[in-house]
Amino acid sequence: MGYSTFALHCGLAFIFLAFHPVNGDVSYSIPEEMKRGSLIGNIAKDLGLDLGRLSARKARIDAEDNNVQYCGVNLNTGNLIVQERIDREGLCAKKASCVLKQELVLENPLELHRINIRVQDINDNSPQFKEESLKIEIQESAVKGARFLLGEAHDGDIGENAVQGYSLQQNDHFKLNVNTKGGGRKYGELFLDKELDREEKNEIVLLLTAFDGGSPQRSGTVVIRVTVLDANDNVPVFSQSVYKASLPENSPLDTIVLSMTATDADDGLNSEITYGFDHVSDENSDVFSLHPKTGEVRVAGIIDYEKVSSYEMQISAKDSLGLVSYATLIIEVTDINDNAPVIHLKSLSNPVPENVSPGTEVGIINVQDRDSENNRQVRCSIQQGVPFKLVPSIKNYYSLVTTGQLDRELVSDYNITITATDEGSPPLSSSKTVQLSVADINDNPPVFEEQSYSTYVTENNKPGSTLCSVTARDPDWRQNGTVIYSLLPGEVNGAPVSSYLSVNGDTGVIHAVRSFDYEQFRSFKVHVMARDNGSPPLSSNVTVSVFISDVNDNSPQILYPAPEGNSFMTELIPKAAHGGSLVSKVIAVDADSGQNAWLSYHIVKSTDPGLFTIGLHSGEIRTQRDISESDSMKQNLIVSVKDNGQPSLSATCSMYLLISDNLAEVPELKDISYDEKNSKLTSYLIIALVSVSTFFLTFIIIILGVRFCRRRKPRLLFDGAVAIPSAYLPPNYADVDGTGTLRSAYNYDAYLTTGSRTSDFKFVTSYNENTLPADQTLRKSPSDFADVFGDCDASPELEKAVSRV
Ligand SMILES: *[C@@H]1O[C@H](CO)[C@@H](O)[C@H](O)[C@H]1NC(C)=O
Ligand SMILES: *[C@@H]1O[C@H](CO)[C@@H](O)[C@H](O)[C@H]1NC(C)=O
Numbered sequence: 001m002g003y004s005t006f007a008l009h010c011g012l013a014f015i016f017l018a019f020h021p022v023n024g025d026v027s028y029s030i031p032e033e034m035k036r037g038s039l040i041g042n043i044a045k046d047l048g049l050d051l052g053r054l055s056a057r058k059a060r061i062d063a064e065d066n067n068v069q070y071c072g073v074n075l076n077t078g079n080l081i082v083q084e085r086i087d088r089e090g091l092c093a094k095k096a097s098c099v100l101k102q103e104l105v106l107e108n109p110l111e112l113h114r115i116n117i118r119v120q121d122i123n124d125n126s127p128q129f130k131e132e133s134l135k136i137e138i139q140e141s142a143v144k145g146a147r148f149l150l151g152e153a154h155d156g157d158i159g160e161n162a163v164q165g166y167s168l169q170q171n172d173h174f175k176l177n178v179n180t181k182g183g184g185r186k187y188g189e190l191f192l193d194k195e196l197d198r199e200e201k202n203e204i205v206l207l208l209t210a211f212d213g214g215s216p217q218r219s220g221t222v223v224i225r226v227t228v229l230d231a232n233d234n235v236p237v238f239s240q241s242v243y244k245a246s247l248p249e250n251s252p253l254d255t256i257v258l259s260m261t262a263t264d265a266d267d268g269l270n271s272e273i274t275y276g277f278d279h280v281s282d283e284n285s286d287v288f289s290l291h292p293k294t295g296e297v298r299v300a301g302i303i304d305y306e307k308v309s310s311y312e313m314q315i316s317a318k319d320s321l322g323l324v325s326y327a328t329l330i331i332e333v334t335d336i337n338d339n340a341p342v343i344h345l346k347s348l349s350n351p352v353p354e355n356v357s358p359g360t361e362v363g364i365i366n367v368q369d370r371d372s373e374n375n376r377q378v379r380c381s382i383q384q385g386v387p388f389k390l391v392p393s394i395k396n397y398y399s400l401v402t403t404g405q406l407d408r409e410l411v412s413d414y415n416i417t418i419t420a421t422d423e424g425s426p427p428l429s430s431s432k433t434v435q436l437s438v439a440d441i442n443d444n445p446p447v448f449e450e451q452s453y454s455t456y457v458t459e460n461n462k463p464g465s466t467l468c469s470v471t472a473r474d475p476d477w478r479q480n481g482t483v484i485y486s487l488l489p490g491e492v493n494g495a496p497v498s499s500y501l502s503v504n505g506d507t508g509v510i511h512a513v514r515s516f517d518y519e520q521f522r523s524f525k526v527h528v529m530a531r532d533n534g535s536p537p538l539s540s541n542v543t544v545s546v547f548i549s550d551v552n553d554n555s556p557q558i559l560y561p562a563p564e565g566n567s568f569m570t571e572l573i574p575k576a577a578h579g580g581s582l583v584s585k586v587i588a589v590d591a592d593s594g595q596n597a598w599l600s601y602h603i604v605k606s607t608d609p610g611l612f613t614i615g616l617h618s619g620e621i622r623t624q625r626d627i628s629e630s631d632s633m634k635q636n637l638i639v640s641v642k643d644n645g646q647p648s649l650s651a652t653c654s655m656y657l658l659i660s661d662n663l664a665e666v667p668e669l670k671d672i673s674y675d676e677k678n679s680k681l682t683s684y685l686i687i688a689l690v691s692v693s694t695f696f697l698t699f700i701i702i703i704l705g706v707r708f709c710r711r712r713k714p715r716l717l718f719d720g721a722v723a724i725p726s727a728y729l730p731p732n733y734a735d736v737d738g739t740g741t742l743r744s745a746y747n748y749d750a751y752l753t754t755g756s757r758t759s760d761f762k763f764v765t766s767y768n769e770n771t772l773p774a775d776q777t778l779r780k781s782p783s784d785f786a787d788v789f790g791d792c793d794a795s796p797e798l799e800k801a802v803s804r805v
């Protein structure tokens with residue numbers, strides 16, 4: 001109790017005492033907490049006691065029950081004074097009236113007076129809370145209007161001085177209700193005015209004040225700590241509603257695609273989030289994995305852009321109490337150039353004929369690439385050096401087109417390599433080889449290896465002998481390149497060529513069909529055709545020239561003097577002839593040519609060897625000296641004519657010369673010849689000539705015999721029909737000094753019997769019958785040939801010459 005209020009209380013105490021005189025008892029009323037020594041009342045006066053006798057009577061105050069001596073008596077003045085602190089709360093606590101009972105004891109005589117001291121309350125205690133702070137836990141889910149009891153505040157004072165009310169610090173959520181209990185005690189309760197949100201504020205601090213009704217008023221405060229307890233009132237929230245990621249295809253397993261995060265504003269278990277796929281179609285389910293705790297999406301399968309180019313999945317985030325929210329995950333797969341282009345051959349004309357014109361389409365090609373965009377842009381190319389190109393057609397189609405003329409004979413097969421490259425990075429390519437063969441067209445005629453052929457054959461060859469062979473090549477295929485040889489129809493000297501030559505159709509070997517006679521013709525030409533077997537066939541021609549070379553098979557033929565027997569010719573030589581005068585001339589011809597027909601003349605026997613000479617090559621007989629009277633009138637010369645062949649052939653003739661000026665003097669010439677027979681020289685000559693002639697005749701007979709026996713072999717009969725020339729040499733014989741070329745007119749007739757298919761026996765008319773004047777030709781009928789043939793006499797002149805000798 002403060003002393004500032006003491007004086008006031010004392011004043012009141014005195015007024016109170018004056019009105020309570022109790023018989024034997026006195027009552028006083030005092031405020032508590034008076035200072036020691038403070039006057040309560042004058043007890044001597046109030047009890048009517050004798051002041052002077054107080055000390056004698058040992059006046060004293062006794063407490064009834066307790067030992068504490070609250071009051072005392074001043075024996076001199078009779079005042080009752082406060083001796084110990086009087087605390088109402090200590091003495092009476094909450095009792096509404098607090099009376100301190102004391103007794104005044106007097107001795108001599110013993111006298112006992114009761115003193116009742118009524119202690120009155122003063123506001124000396126503040127309201128007080130039991131704890132320093134109040135802790136309250138409230139679920140955030142608590143609804144508006146919920147009440148939460150608060151602890152009471154205590155105040156030692158009573159009545160008005162006790163707790164009269166509470167007040168709450170201003171705040172957003174709570175209000176205070178103050179209720180009164182039975183007994184008038186007041187208590188407060190919190191009233192939830194606005195709902196709590198732990199996530200917004202998880203602790204609220206309030207200050208509660210209790211106040212009493214004293215004057216001056218006292219108060220006490222307590223801090224209320226309101227902890228807001230979590231309720232699972234928040235769903236997990238994804239950081240984005242749609243997650244987009246782009247992922248290259250072929251990403252390896254465990255590649256992290258992205259991480260999703262969802263947050264839950266709740267606390268503890270309520271915020272533990274589990275991620276998962278929601279309604280994933282089966283085919284996607286094993287492609288990605290989702291970590292249930294971290295939210296990481298990883299590759300778990302094969303990512304193939306060509307199969308699936310984008311994935312869309314629902315992702316759920318669930319907290320432990322089952323609140324779920326969803327987000328969409330879109331994974332776009334990006335293309336990687338992992339597919340090479342594929343070349344498909346859609347059609348192919350195989351084989352392609354070699355005569356197709358440039359620009360012909362032979363095939364169609366399609367190119368595909370399963371990638372996308374640039375990775376599927378494909379360029380096609382074709383290898384160099386083939387006569388083909390690719391022409392782009394509609395969308396990924398290409399035509400394979402020829403660029404030039406094909407020639408199977410040059411290139412018969414093509415391996416065309418087509419390469420397709422895409423525009424990816426790095427680019428991929430693939431290639432395909434198209435085998436194309438070129439079909440043959442019969443476009444090449446057979447070609448002879450030589451422009452012309454010449455062959456040389458000596459006359460009198462064997463029929464059937466091989467002359468030469470021709471070869472033609474045809475590069476075409478099979479029958480288009482198969483060459484067949486044949487003779488082109490034609491005539492040689494009026495006879496069909498087939499009677500001269502035959503050609504082997506397969507080998508091209510040319511055979512003589514008959515024996516050739518140089519004296520008939522020296523050369524001829526035939527045309528050989530080579531034809532292939534194509535349809536239509538192609539052919540070409542070549543000229544084959546056959547040159548017949550001479551053999552010395554004709555002996556010189558003496559035209560003049562005429563053969564003996566037919567005429568008896570004698571040259572007259574004038575007696576006055578001087579040396580060197582021309583007396584006669586031997587004229588001889590040889591059907592052979594060249595050296596074989598180069599004739600030389602020799603006098604082999606003469607009556608007077610010194611008188612005549614003969615020109616070695618001219619055959620001119622001249623006198624060597626002047627004729628004298630002594631010379632015999634009859635002169636006989638035997639002249640030999642030899643050709644220059646190897647071996648040489650010869651003929652002889654006799655020439656009769658008469659040295660006379662008058663034909664009447666001419667004697668019998670036969671005698672002259674007889675006379676000469678004894679000459680020794682003549683004997684040698686006869687022997688030589690007979691042996692040569694015999695040999696020759698035997699030869700001729702053998703040939704004729706062979707000819708008779710083998711009638712089916714080709715035979716050639718020939719009788720030169722010689723005109724008696726007006727000049728010395730007949731024009732139809734070879735010119736000895738000439739160029740060796742054929743002279744204009746051979747005149748011959750021939751029988752031919754060939755072994756050929758066409759005819760057995762042919763009469764061939766004169767080749768040159770129109771070119772010679774009729775009067776120069778001794779024509780012979782076929783029957784004449786038969787006569788000659790029958791006589792077996794091929795060389796009558798020679799025989800006659802021999803017989804003459
Ligand atoms: C084409 O290819 C085939 C098979 O590989 C081969 O036998 C042939 O010789 C080739 N042809 C050409 C002309 O290269
Ligand atoms: C020969 O050529 C013709 C066209 O000239 C052709 O039709 C035929 O097929 C060819 N024969 C062969 C075997 O190639």
Ligand SMILES: *[C@@H]1O[C@H](CO)[C@@H](O)[C@H](O)[C@H]1NC(C)=O
Nearest residue numbers: 445488527529539540541542
């Ligand atoms: C071959 O010769 C014949 C006859 O002379 C002629 O008709 C033909 O056209 C010739 N053929 C060729 C390919 O020259």
